Amino acid sequence: MDLTLREAALLMDVNERTLRDRLRRGDLRGSKVGGRWTVRRADLPLTEDQRSAVFARARRVRDSVDGALASALGGKRRRSALDLEPFAATVALRREIAAGTDGSLACVLTCLDRALDALARGAHEWAGDRKRDGFLDARLHLSRAVARLAIQPDTQGDGPGGAWVDRLEQVVLPSLGGLVRWSERLDERRGAAR
The missing domain is CATH 1.20.1440 (de novo design (two linked rop proteins))
Structure with a gap:
């Protein structure tokens, strides 16, 4: 799955500029599509802490969506x-x-x-x-x-x-x-x- 520079930076919990520099130096594999960097998710060197943070964010998003669904449908899930x-x-x-x-x-x-x-x-x-x-x-x-x-x-x-x-x-x-x-x-x- 290809990620935008912003998405990859969020997953790695680094600044976009830092990630862009790593891509330019070749420290991280990526490609330019329409003048914008993309990175394959599989190519991200995530630490165990970063992976845990990604799963925690996904859990928070899922809980937020479930809460929105419940309130949109009258308070019940x-x-x-x-x-x-x-x-x-x-x-x-x-x-x-x-x-x-x-x-x-x-x-x-x-x-x-x-x-x-x-x-x-x-x-x-x-x-x-x-x-x-x-x-x-x-x-x-x-x-x-x-x-x-x-x-x-x-x-x-x-x-x-x-x-x-x-x-x-x-x-x-x-x-x-x-x-x-x-x-x-x-x-x-x-x-x-x-």
Whole structure:
């Protein structure tokens, strides 16, 4: 794994300038990519104390992320997609649509199934950018479900189609937007913790 000069300096607990000098002298192997030094992690001469410090920092970051996850999800440490409001609301809506139709809304059910898959992926990913991608995929599939419901004849009046669209647009999609924003902030916090 290639590290930037800054990342390598943090791991070795030395100044970037010191590390740059060692690279120029050839005391440490590295290469320049786009005018910037990179160092393979395997080439770093870490002492046992430095390795312990790296693991301690990683543990602190992991604990920080777990704490952020707990506060974002209501103070409890939750690991299940079932605990996410948009997931639970989509499951309930999917069950209602499946029970209330004669199979004519199979395309809507498919969109909801794909949204649930993407929500679960986002809930279980560790990296904030992959979490966000899962949540954004879920948003896309939920938007498709709205579009498919909107073209149904009973959507215009007080029929169930209109109520389903309202639930998607007024409950599920806004809470999913909150998860997207949370996953973006998660990456920012992780970057600041390094």
